Amino acid sequence: MGSSFHCSIIGTCLTTAELRQILVKIGLPRVDKESDHELHGRAVVLAGQRDFGSRLLQKALDRRHQSALIQFGKARNDAELRALWANAVEKAEIPGAYWAVLTHAQTTEELARQAFGEVHILSHLVGAANRADIRRLRTLEAENAALQEKVARQQQQLRNVVVQRDATIANLQDMLGKAISEQAGASLAERADSANGDTASQLIFDLRRRLASATANRERLERRVCALTLERDQERQLRRSVELRAQEQRAELQAAEHALEAAFPLRDQAERSFPNLAGTTVLYVGGRAHQVPKLQVLAERTGADFVHHDGGIEDRSGLLEARVARADVVFFPVDCVSHNAVAVIKRICRHATKPYVALRSSGLSSFTAALQAMALQRHAPVVSEQNAEMGPIA
Numbered sequence: 001m002g003s004s005f006h007c008s009i010i011g012t013c014l015t016t017a018e019l020r021q022i023l024v025k026i027g028l029p030r031v032d033k034e035s036d037h038e039l040h041g042r043a044v045v046l047a048g049q050r051d052f053g054s055r056l057l058q059k060a061l062d063r064r065h066q067s068a069l070i071q072f073g074k075a076r077n078d079a080e081l082r083a084l085w086a087n088a089v090e091k092a093e094i095p096g097a098y099w100a101v102l103t104h105a106q107t108t109e110e111l112a113r114q115a116f117g118e119v120h121i122l123s124h125l126v127g128a129a130n131r132a133d134i135r136r137l138r139t140l141e142a143e144n145a146a147l148q149e150k151v152a153r154q155q156q157q158l159r160n161v162v163v164q165r166d167a168t169i170a171n172l173q174d175m176l177g178k179a180i181s182e183q184a185g186a187s188l189a190e191r192a193d194s195a196n197g198d199t200a201s202q203l204i205f206d207l208r209r210r211l212a213s214a215t216a217n218r219e220r221l222e223r224r225v226c227a228l229t230l231e232r233d234q235e236r237q238l239r240r241s242v243e244l245r246a247q248e249q250r251a252e253l254q255a256a257e258h259a260l261e262a263a264f265p266l267r268d269q270a271e272r273s274f275p276n277l278a279g280t281t282v283l284y285v286g287g288r289a290h291q292v293p294k295l296q297v298l299a300e301r302t303g304a305d306f307v308h309h310d311g312g313i314e315d316r317s318g319l320l321e322a323r324v325a326r327a328d329v330v331f332f333p334v335d336c337v338s339h340n341a342v343a344v345i346k347r348i349c350r351h352a353t354k355p356y357v358a359l360r361s362s363g364l365s366s367f368t369a370a371l372q373a374m375a376l377q378r379h380a381p382v383v384s385e386q387n388a389e390m391g392p393i394a
Helices: 003-013 016-026 036-047 052-064 066-073 078-090 094-103 109-190 194-263 289-301 318-326 339-351 364-377
Strands: 281-285 305-309 329-333 356-359
Touching (some): 003 036, 003 052, 003 094, 003 109, 016 036, 016 052, 036 052, 052 066, 066 094, 078 094, 078 109, 094 109, 109 194, 194 364, 281 289, 281 318, 289 305, 289 364, 318 339, 329 339, 329 364, 339 356, 356 364
Parallel strands (some): 281 329, 329 356
16 A cells, blocks of 8 residues: 555544554553654654554454454445445545555555545534634633633722722721811810910911812722722623633533534544434524535434425525524524525524524534534423524524
8 A cells, every 4th residue: 555545544444542553552652642643653664664553453453443444345346336335435434444445455446546535625614614713712712811801800999999989988997086186175274375375277278178178089089989880791791602602612621522523433433422312403594505405414323204395596486484484493693694594593493392403503513513403402392592702694
């Protein structure tokens, strides 16, 4: 087998844990401390050598994908091999089928290149979807950190204002007490010395004026404290909203990882679990045309029947009402659906007490997360909309 296939075979047909076990068994140093990328590189180099290590890789691949090797071994010519490969791609059973095709005696160079190209393009699609979700999550986390820092800074300013106000009041009260005491003493001495009495009166007048000014300043500070408290509460509410959005992003990333695990299974088919929506008719309105086949595959994995309507672009808008009435649940992405279609969906669903879900985006991760949530709530369905900020509606 050509060395150009080694990288795709190692990355697609073996898990990182299996690679690490094989390299440890060979006795390579520092294998337990190397990153996944370093492990992958060492395994690719090992695959190109004719020694004990490459034989271990061969045995591990044959043992892991034995069922696929048996199934593909029944093919007697190139046409039967192509049919089995196309069926495996449609069912997202890529790793075993890829290894079986590349090692089959009847595989032509053209078929091997075709399988290699499809696996290569699929890895790009998966990486692009993950990068977009991770970028959105990092943006939300940065916004959350900035809001927390702003709230902490405002709380510190509030504490400083309150401490300063209390110190000013205490100082004025002390000065007033002294002034009253001096006024009493001046009243007794006034009979003997009227000049001293005039000085005490002037002092009392000055102190009262200063007290009035301090009182007005205190009231102004209290109003400022109230305003800052209100602003702090608003910032806390905004921070909670951002945290909720971050949680939704994490849920969608987790759902995307489950979908990727389904496309590149890390264990046998019998060990995999998908949301169970058997007997449920799912209507998806709007979205992007190139995503519809992928959405259908995800829905059918759960056992659901998938129906699509583009919202009135090419499909007749009159068909939408009939399809909504027929569906058990309606999904639509808020960033790629018409206003008229949304109005029809909400009107019919509310009249028929039927659930509908407004997806945050037209991506696969939002749809996968919604399917999982629907599977958990299928015994107690409620009409709900995801908490997401509405983007421009096409």
